[in-house]
Amino acid sequence: MADKQHLYLVDGSAYIFRAYHRLPPLTDPEGTPVGAVYGYTTMLWKLADDLDKADGPTHLAVVLDKSSHSFRNEIYDQYKANRPDPPEDLVPQFPLIRDATRAFSLPLVEEPDVEADDMIASYARAAQAEGWDVTIVSSDKDLMQLVGEKDGARIDMLDTMKSARIYIEEVEEKFGVPPEKVGDVLALMGDSVDNIPGIFGVGPKTASKLIAEHGDLTAALDAAEEMKKSKLKERLIEHREDAELSRVLVTLKEDCPLPIAIDDMKLNGVPSEPLAAFLEKHGFTSLLRRLETGSGSPNRATDLNPPKQETKGAEAEAGGNSQPLPELPAIDRSAYECVQSMERLTHWIERAGAARLVAVDTETDSLDSIRAELVGVSLAPGPNEACYIPLGHGGSDMFAEKPEQIGKAEALAALKPLLEDDAVLKVFQNGKYDLNVLAREGIAVAPIDDTMIISFALDAGRSESGIGGGHGMDELAERHLGHTCISFKELCGTGKKAIPFAEVPLDKATEYAAEDADVTWRLHAMLKRRLPVEGGTKIYERVDRPLVPVVAGMERHGIKVDRARLAKLSEEFATETKRLEGEIHEIAGQEFTVGSPKQLGEILFDKLGFKGGKKGKSGQYSTDQSVLEKLSGDGAEIADKVLEWRQLAKLKSTYTDALQEAINPETGRVHTSYSLVGAQTGRLSSTDPNLQNIPIRTEIGRQIRDAFVAEDGHVLLAADYSQIELRLAAHMADVAPLKEAFAEGEDIHARTATEMFGEVTRDTRARAKTINFAILYGISRWGLAGRLGVEADEAQAMIDTYFQRFPGIQKYILHTLESVREKGYSETLFGRKTWFPRINSKNQAERQGSERAAINAPIQGTSADIIKRAMVRMNPALEEAGLGHVRMLLQVHDELVFELPEADVTAASEAIERVMAQAAAPAVELAVPLGVEIGTGKSWGAAH
DNA sequence: CGGATCACG
């Protein structure tokens, strides 16, 4: 017996998931999750401790899943397709599991494209063939197929969580059949977790009965013809192929090549030094103490349920980072290379391919990604390992000599396979820009990561200054790397003296461009690892990251505007403003600049002597809309004329003139640029031109929307979420009457009026509407009083009534504020964080401002998450519906605008409505329906 | 370049 070898095969991946769910969510003082690691460590400890016991291991190896891909995916593309991502706080623990295994000096088997189950099966059979006993440390039902005895060598299983051995009897008890028939049972049952189809409607009971009766799967399926008429019979016949496919999928592959010989898995006791280092590093002090005192096997009960006090406090006290960042070398610009030959370019492309990750940056001659011409590309497959590939330098001065560089077409042809390679991650800072530039060169870059978007997922709201809210590269480099990038200004100059990037000498251009790629690579290394630890993975991976190429596509499509129509409006507005200006001057008794609030204020309040002039902190009279409306109410004709003048001047300068200039001469369309990090709440913002503030509220402004048109034979389709923020408030604050009203499709403001005032009139409904919005924005009695034109007392009474009728609202507000004060950030239903660094400010105004924003952010942000999810799903859904030519053009916070052939309106409306209405699911199940209103027309105005 | 104003959700 002493000579009997006994191999233990630990199913590490399966263990980790179970340990994660069974053990308390331990964290170290820095908040790094270590619960599953702790469970795993104690399990290994216990196994190693059994070394000299009967039935204990003489040999041991840990088997982990390396990749999710295996031969089963080749057979069945849906295999494991529905599997959810691992929990966010488990992800950072995976690498620690490897560290733990190494600390025990245990062999680790981890093969690409082979599932752990197959590897375990192959090792078990190999050991069995040598006459060894085998224990599989797992409780996976698929592995139960292996249990049994052959030639005096036994395979059994050990469920360490239940401290239970699984032999043939246990398998028979569970499945009603011996282990060799378990595969047949599994094939009938299917498996929803692995997405194995099985036979619909057949569960474990029916499956084992069928196999027990008929002997095996084929016999059971053949027997179906003879069965008496039943649902089961029909299903067995109809889904026979599914069952046969499932049989192949559940069959373990027992002849995988073995990377480590079984003899090399011999256990030689646990070397205490590396283990001690590991335990100390991760703060497992009680285990460390045991190691040092050499006290025997850990007690089983405390092992599986570590005492809270010990694990939460002392156990995790040592802390430290879960994934310490390897020291990066300081940035050294002299290490950068200017690539001027195909030979060198090939070298860099091969290097990037081997690294599997490369930071990329493009240099162009314009900030507008739709007009920009590519001037060069930089690559960084590692820190200080960066190059710049000039492609379009020189040439603007016909006397200057063009520097030596690879032809653009040739270079891009060589880069294209790398940039489109699924296996190489391309890292960008603001990748949407580069995606557009490269898409116009015929390169569809994927997959990508974006350091700007990662920064936003982690730190939205934390920094208030700077372009892009503190997520621009220069700021990120300062903040995270302590590095000052070469500024574009010092390279190209500014204002009139500015030179295009293409005219920057190659040595300078290389330093600048390669540095950008290098910095991007480093930022990625710094920031990406924070995502799982700080709860940013879900929103980044599921929402913002996949959105980047979608929005890039929308920007490239652009939208057609009718230039002649705008020009005509411009002319009309010009005539009108001129006429008004004359009349205003006449009333004023002098000429002045109507567009100057300063001059206007002096005319109104000093010269003409109107009352109600308030000076702000700038010492200037306020002349805004509310002031002028008040004067108009007092009979001041000049105020009306100024208001009208302002409206027309605004429309002309901001819209009818500017939009004409924004038409891209090549495409004939207007291409806005969306910022994915512009709004702290997670909304998009739109610039150059801003297409999210095109007039609609007034009749005169609405004419501008009519200038946004579809191509011939096409129409525009506008799909709006109706009252989405109020719906979300009803859900998030759990307001029964509001939820009910939405479920019934009632007029929500009318319902609020009923609840508050007992009756619905034009007046009470209007008040209710104001109050509803006030709630979303964080209310104050003075603010509401101002809006409603009542005294603050009365406004306060209304707020009280509101809270009384909808008590969930008050609770939501208090709870939200409490949480933001404590944690420093608010969160949307989908986990997007917005930070409020001033929420505890001593400055009352500052603090209250943050409070109002913090009340609003989860609602506005959740709405943004939902429409973003709809956008991410939209193109695949349209594609699937045979509507691949329907183009999504614009997003206006709660509205999406599409362009499509007239003939497709019905089908497209249906598909778009469905995607938008279902966009929260399955991540969040809302207690209110999401209403979507759709309109179509030849113009945007007509589509509403 | 900051403030005032006003366009949108």
Place this chain on the structure above:
DNA sequence: GACGTACGTGATCCGA
């Protein structure tokens, strides 16, 4: 006793 009153944006103009 003063604070300064609804959330989130971007473009334009004026005037220092």
